[in-house]
Amino acid sequence: MTQHIRTESLGLPDVGGPAQPLLIVRDLKKHFPVRSGLMGKAEKVHAVDGVSFRIGKGETLGIVGESGCGKSTTTRLLLDLTRRDAGEIIFDGRGLGGGRDGISLKELRRGMQMVFQDSSTSLNPRARILDIVMFPLRAAGVDRTKARDRASMLLDRVGLHPQAFGHRFAHELSGGQRQRVNIARALATAPRLVILDEAVSALDKSVEADVLNLLADLKAEEGLTYLFISHDLGVVREVSDRVMVMYLGQIAEIGPAETIYDRPGHPYTRALLAAVPSLDPAKQIAEPPLKGDPPNPINPEPGCRFRARCPYAEGVCKAIDPAPVPVGEVEISCHMCNRASGHSQAADWLDALTKETADA
Structure with missing residues (x-):
């Protein structure tokens, strides 16, 4: 029989119940x-x-x-x-x-x-x-x-x-x-x-x-x-x-594991997952999906931290820090996930994410 490890006199009590985050x-x-x-x-x-x-x-x-x-x-x-x-x-x-x-x-x-x-x-x-x-x-x-x-x-x-x-x-x-x-x-x-x-x-x-x-x-x-x-x-x-996906001191994306792995919404998350080696010859990649090194973390300039390596970066990405936006159960810090951000591909990007979720 398995012995229980928890000792009530040592462990902190559950104050708020299961609904309250730990x-x-x-x-x-x-x-x-x-x-x-x-x-x-x-x-x-x-x-x-x-x-x-x-x-x-x-x-x-x-x-x-x-x-x-x-x-x-x-x-x-x-x-x-x-x-x-x-x-x-x-x-x-x-x-x-x-x-x-x-x-x-x-x-x-x-x-x-x-x-x-x-x-x-x-x-x-x-x-x-x-x-x-x-x-x-x-x-x-x-x-x-x-x-x-x-x-x-x-x-x-x-x-x-x-x-x-x-x-x-x-x-x-x-x-x-x-x-x-x-x-x-x-x-x-x-x-x-x-x-x-x-x-x-x-x-x-x-x-x-x-x-x-x-x-x-x-x-x-x-x-x-x-x-x-x-x-x-x-x-x-x-x-x-x-x-939770982190990039240069900030959260790029956070949400259910299945959703993030199957339908990543942030360009960095997609590049990170695409870089995972595959045993399937049909899925081998000729070029690395993520090129270059992260920018200098010393006194970073305003704007998206990922913009220097992102193929979708535009002017708004350089000027404004992207705020986390809920997309279904996931929060994504990317201007393409905010229709009001001014990014030219925001609508198409969100529509594609919505379709991927519906097809899942």
């Missing part, structure tokens, strides 16, 4: 100061620039985008591992730092945990595995005996028998085993949201499948909510209920 993020921003030029002019890298989204209880939100688009920085801002410049973070109806009725950072980190990409550097090389899983419990004030019992149960749940693995060090484990330790540690304080930042990207495909199956089982059994980041678009589609 996490709401509004206009999150992080600009890193840099110095450039001969005179050392102070400028800023717009790593995350006005990101807003929400995650429902029990769902998995996948985040995709090229390297440097702001995926990992966004997740670090959520846990205050990197201090945000602006924006709101609301966890189950309670704002972070929102006064007497808000949620403290300590409480937030009990309710939200992260599994990092590099399973080697995220584990203390001088600590034994059981002690690593026990650490967040001891930090939360759980006595040593109870912390040891819970850590042993968690190791067993992720497929690592505590008597066989508890006394070992991280370097004595395989990559897949180390990632299982990371998952057990993340679950120690009974979080409600687990952030998986490229958590399976460094694993072999067979090991990756085992870890993904473990994550799916844990989600179903414990009612967990996931924020899943990966460069592997196939994995993201498999595990996600909704997908």
